[in-house]
Every structure is written in C-alpha cells, then in structure tokens.
Amino acid sequence: MNPQKLSFLVPLLLALASLLPLQADKPNVLFIATDDMNCDLSAYGHPLVHSPQIDRLASRGILFERAYSQNPVCNPSRTSFLTGLYPEQTHILTNAGHFREHIPQVLTMPQHFRNNGYYVARVGKLYHYGVPGQIGTNGRDDPASWEEVRNPIGVDKAVESDLNIIIEGASSGGTLSWLEVVSQEYEHTDGIGAAQCIELLEANHPEKTGRPFFIAMGFYRPHTPYVAPHTYFDMYPKSLINPYIMPEDDRDDIPKAALQDRPGQLELGVEIRKEIIQAYYASITLVDTQVGKLLDALDRLNLSDNTIIIFVSDHGYHLGAHGLWQKSDLFEGSARVPLIISAPGEKFARGEIAKSPTELVDLYPTLSELCGLEQPSHVMGKSLSPVLADPNTQLRESAYSVTEARTVRRADKSKFLGRTIRTNRYRYTEWDEGDFGVELYDYETDPEELTNLAGNPESANLVKRLQQELQNRMAEAAVEW
Template sequence: MTSIKFSTLLSSLVFGFANLIGQPSKPLNVLFIASDDLTQAIACYGDPIAVTPNLDRLSDMGVRLDNAYCQIPLCNPTRASLLTGLRPDTLKVYDLSRHFRDEKPDVVTLPQLFRKNGYKSMRVGKLYHYGVPRQIGTNGLDDPQSWDEVVNPKGRDVEEERLITNLEPHRPISAALSWLAAEGTDEEQTDGMITTEAIRLMDENRNRPFFLGVGFFRPHTPYVAPKKYWDLYPLEKIKMPYAPDDDREDIPKVAFAHNCPIPNYGIDEADVLKAKQAYYASVSFVDAQVGRLLDALESMDLMERTIIVFWSDHGYHLGEHQGIWQKRCLFEESASAPMIFYAPGALGNGTASQEIVEFVDLYPTVAELCQLETPDEIEGKSIVALLEDPKRNWHGEAFTQVLRPGDGLPVMGASIRTDRWRYTEWNEGQQGIELYDHAQDPGEFTNLANDSAYESVVRSLRAKLRAQVLGTAPDSPFEPTRL
C-alpha cells in the first residue's frame, strides 16, 4: 500500500483557497489540458509569428512557466512520468509500448488521486499515450484506474488520411512531415469534438467537484487543421531558424542519431517551410479549442472554482541546429515545453516565472492546490510557492533523458539543466558530452564540454547528473523499434 504524506502546513496557509474571501468552501475543480508535441510556439512565450490569443489569455490569467522541462522527450514515457510524479528510471518506461503499471502496479496516478478523494475523474482525448493517428478513437495505452468516465472522439481527420500530404512516403504519416488543410469546421475534427465533449462533461458535473483531463492530438503529425488556420501564416512569414554554418561540428553525432542525421530529412527548403506553416496552423487550431474551454468555464460561472493547467508532453524541433525536426533530442527545444497554471486567488497570477521546474513537479503542485494528501514516493516537488511569488529564487534543476536505438547497443542520453548551464552525456560520456552556457549561448551553438576552462563546471554537473538519472541503457524491458 502506498504510504501517504500531508501537504505542508506552510503552503496550505499561503494559498488557503477554501478560506479566500468570497470563495465557496467546496473543493476546487481541475481542468487539465494537454497538447501533443507543442513547443513554445506561442505568442506569450515570445514566438514572433504564433497567433495564439487564447493561450495568451490563459497566461495573462495565471502563471506562465518559461522554463519547464520534461523528463523524457517521447510521448508514452513523458506522460507516464508526469501523471505519476515518478521519473522514467523509477517507472522503467522509456519506449512507446511499456505501461507504467508493469513496473508499478499500485502507483496512484494524479487523476486517480482525485478519484480516491471524491472527485469525478474524467478524460476526453489523449492524456496517456496513443499512437497517432492510428489509435485515435480508441483507449490507446490508457489507465482505467485513473478515470470514472472516458470519451474517445474520432473526427473526419481520421477518415480523410488519404488526402494528407506526406513529404516522406517511406515513413508513416505519424512520423513524417505530413499535413492537411482540412475542409469543414473545427467541430468536425477530432480535437474540436474533444472540446465539445469536454464542455458537455463540465456542464453535467458543474455541481460536483471534478478532475477533467482534456487531451488534444495536435500539433502532432500529421499536422491537420481546418483551412482557415493556414490563412494566419502566409508562407512569406515562415522562416527557418538561425544556426551558424559550423553548428554541428562540435556536437556528438549521437545527438542527432535516428532523429535527423540528415538536415531537414533531405527535404528541400520550400517544402520544409510548408511543413512549418502547417505546424503553426495546427497550433492555432488547438489554441482556438482552449478558447472554447475558457469561454465555457466563464459561462458556467466555474472560473473562480477551477484550477486550469495547460501543458505539452514535451518540446519539438522545427528545424533548429541545421535541420532537426520533432522530438527525442536533448537540446532545449525538445526538453522544454509550455506549462501554464491558473489557480484562483494566486498572488502570482498575471506574471511569469523564469525558474527551472520539472514535469514531475506538476503532480504534487496540483494536489497541494486542492489540499490533497500525496504519496510519499512522488519524486517532484510542489511549486505552489512559485505560483504565489514567481520571482522568488527557486534554484531548480531539471533532468531529462532519452533512450535511442544505436548501431550496436542502445544509447542513453542524460541531461541536466540549471539556470545557467545544460550538460549532456551520451552513455555516460563514452559517446560524447555537451556543455552549453545559457547566459551567453541560449541557442546552444557552442559546445564547451571539451574546453579545459570549464573542467570544474563539467565535473560538478556530471556528479549531479549521475546521482539523479541512469546514464546507460537499462536492464528493464524495452522495444528498440519503439524508442
């Protein structure tokens, strides 16, 4: 039986949501919104072309976390980690196939915690892993113990896969740069249907406490959204990211392996720009669905009784470092992802935090906001204090891993991010090391790891990294073809 600890008295006094003047004594709801493969391509995060008025609105309402890092940049293991509050090495989940209960059958997930405390726990769409688009409309790799009710919409996007443009016909559309500017309305697409169903569930359960997970499938490939969202991004506005001509010369080859060893998959720039346009169109489509959810909360008078969390499962590359795409890397673009909290009454609302936080911190934070007891084994730490004061010194560090198929044996990459540094090892340095100074080099263009002037920095970060995460391929089961 999992042991239990109480949320700290201090944080309860800091927030004390149930006792806020004018607040009802009933428990707060949780609207838990997930996006798939969304990098910080959002206007409020500083993206120069993103059209995301609703995520910007949520950011203005709550606390935007500018430096939130996933534990592993791959869909199944990152979602398992976030929803259990446990690191991949504890769950022994590194691939797209293994369920976290294979290793931890009695773990209490975040939605399950709310369910055990009298909340109606519901899911619409993708919270745990799904194969996209193949498993849309099914339960995917779900966790039945987490939910009282689930809804699995399936829109016209699934039926119209034959219309999708695929720049890499040798790859399935789930892994290729592929897209469709779709006919029809938002509500006919899977993510639009997810929003409609989520609004229905909020309405039906407005008089009881609920935990509602809403998981969007976009902007995961194929990038599918109604045509009107393409109009927001004329091709002349789409640019490839800057990288110096010698960017790849000081980076270990394994850092690109199996993700983009050939820049931009060998696709010509004109088509790559169209793929990037399609990605942004999908982002704006998801943003519009977030707006529908926010409008529904307001119309139901639930906004002041509902915690809202928006997150993406990991970051995403859009051509950085001379043509890296998608995830499975340990650079900043893949390891970091959007995370926004809105908690009614939080003093930090309307501001942003630059402090380093991890995805495993999300579980204890949401639980503490609702004054729920959390399992002792949780490996994250609550960031409630940051929601109260986003400018406070946090001294956070983030640890991210990725397991890759190799030429012979699989390769484990492990990375630590501090407020100044990113240090990365491949198979504990046997296949390369990287060190980037974010104070001088936020693009991670200059690898300082082999510069003798930084030996003490490397030594310190290496010790912290190896004390926290596994640096070589695990003994636990995984499928090399599903990494």
C-alpha cells in the same frame, strides 16, 4: 470474502462518498495536455504564431519559462507526469510498453483524485495513444485512472489518404505529414474533443453533483499529421515564414548520439520547410481556439473562480534546429515545454513569468497540494505552489531529462541513455555517462546552443560542478520505490 460478496458494497460506498460534505468547496481541476507542442506561442514571445487564448490563460496565471519534460517522447513523458515518478522509476523510456506491466500498484494522479471523491474524467489523449492510428479508441489508456472517458474522432481521420508526407509510404504519425482541409475547426478531432469536454463540465458541475471535478482534456495536435482547416493555414502566409537553417558547421561539435535524425529530414529544402512549419502553426492555432472554448465554458458555468487550470505539452518540438525535426533528443527545443498554471485564490500571482527550472514531475505534487490532498509517498517532484505565490521563487537548481539514444548503440548492440540537466544558465548532457559524448551549452552567450563548451579547458571547473549536479539528479531519479 470473495469479490462477488464484496461487489454489493461498491454502490453503498459510492453513495456514502457522495454525501461527504467537505468535497464541494475543494477546487476543481481542468488539466489540458497538448501533443508535441513547443513554445512557439505568442505568450512565449513568438512573433508569428497566433495563440490569443493561451495568452488569455497566461494573463490569469503563471507562465513557466523554463519547464522541461522528463523525457521528450510521448509515452515516457506522460507516464512520468501522471504517476509522479521519473522515467527510470516507471521503466518506461520509449513509446513501447505500459507502466502497469512494471509498476502495477502505482497510484496515478487522476486515481488519487478519484480516491478523494473527485469526479475524474478524460477526453482524448492523456496516456500514450498512437497518433493518428489510435484516434477514436482508448489508445494505451489506464482504465483505473478515470471514471468516464471520451474518445473524439473528427474529419482529420477521414482525410488520411490525402496527406502530404515527406516519405511516401512512411507512417504519417512518425514523420512529417500535413494537410490543409476545407473544413470548420469544430469538425476536427480536437474541436469535437473540446465540445465533449464542455458537455462533461456541464453534466458534472459541482452544484449538481456535490463533488469537485478533475477533467483532463488531451488534444492531439500539433502532433503529425498536421491537419487543420484552410482558414488556419491562411493565418500563416508562407512569405512570412523564415525556416531556421543551421550554420553549416553546427554539427561538428555535437556527439553523434545527440543527433536523433529521422530519414529524409536533414535534406529538406526551404520551400517544403515553409509548408511544414505553416501546417504546424495552423495546428497550434487550431488547439488555441479549443482552449478558448474551454475558458469560455468555465466562465459561463461560473467555475473560473474555483477551477485550477493546467496547460502543458508532453514535450517540445524541433523545426530544423541542429538539422532536427520533431522530438526525442535532449536539446532545448525538444526538452522544453509550454507550461501555464492558473490557480484561483488571493495568494497567487497573475500574469507573471516564473524562471525557476521546473519539471513536469512537479505537476502531481502541485495539484495535490492546491486541492488539499495528502501527498502519496511515492510521488517525486516538488509542489510549484510557492512559485505560483511568488514567481521569483527558485524551486530547483536544475531540471532533469533523460532519453534513449535512437541512432547509436554500443559495440555489443545494447541501447544506452542520454541524461541532461538544465540550470538557469547552462545545459549539461552525458550520453551513456559520457562514453558517447558530453555537451555543455551556455544559454546566456549562446541561446541557439551552437557551441559545445564541454571540451573547452576553460570550462573544466564548470563541467565538474555540473557533472556532480547531474549525478545527484540521476541518483534521485533512479530511486526504486
């Protein structure tokens, strides 16, 4: 049958799908993704950052203390958690390319919910999206994933010519750039996005449609440029900000490939560091306010008791540790992400902290299980449902992350990967399977990962054990499907 003859069937099938009785009592999903947000949040114990709404969400759910991005770069991380595959399986290991070029048939998480009768929509950045360049566009979206989309654009786009930036003429989204704006939070792209998300919640309430929803809200901050209202900057007086300055010899034992420096960042002075951190924190609180509006809307619409909420960032962020800023390396600051999951139901714990190593590839199987959807066979990761029921559950021995070395290449100029595992206590990292360096950090004795123990003779047995675990994880993450 040709496609034109088939097309008349589509409205008929949709009409039939909407009549399915089993859908209405399935839980809804509100999937909140932030961009470049690290764990400098009050819920994670940060002494300065105001994030009361994220705290409020944490009190309703489980906070994952050891959650890690599969790849601390936007496109590979998002592609991984939205497809349920590891970056080596999606072939997306940098911000270049789109996964459909490599794995055209993959069933993404939102697509899976669509196929199961859910209303599925996106507001803002879920798949990769150049920030700030593509704000207001579809970015590098995957149209098959969504029934409806919204692309907010706000005052932060209008002030781009006024941005502060550490390197004149550089791309504001690629380096450190910021601006304090006399404005209201609801005029910013993320404020407009939150309002659009609430409109979708109202218009697609299961009581009106007879269908559960999966709505993904992708915030753009605190990705650079850190643009936020003046009142948010006022919450962080520079006198209270003490920028981290690494010990002078910290880099002596770090392989060169592990140091993914960007121009002009190593030599930043203390005063400008304060300004940058102030703007980053102002942007976090701007997002926090928006999270509060979404929680209020769920309460007001009587949806809180039947809606699963995921709050996650695509990767972490450095503010000077090891002399690094931003992301893409394999240190804790860059690989670790905030992750909070609130699931309705008596059997799940509330307001507790889970310490098991957790991966973002676990989100797809988790949501599938919580919503009673069959698990697609390609999906990697493990459902976090047992951890939500008992936060002491140890689901994994290690969390695996991979990245492409940005500042070093092999002698023949080819690129190589760094791979790392984080266990409850240690991080073990190999660059090009060890040819460009090995790292071992013990967070129990060295939370700032200042001492690389990999070359220490006393660590030999431990290195051997962790090397075996890394090899097992590499083999799992590279399975062709």
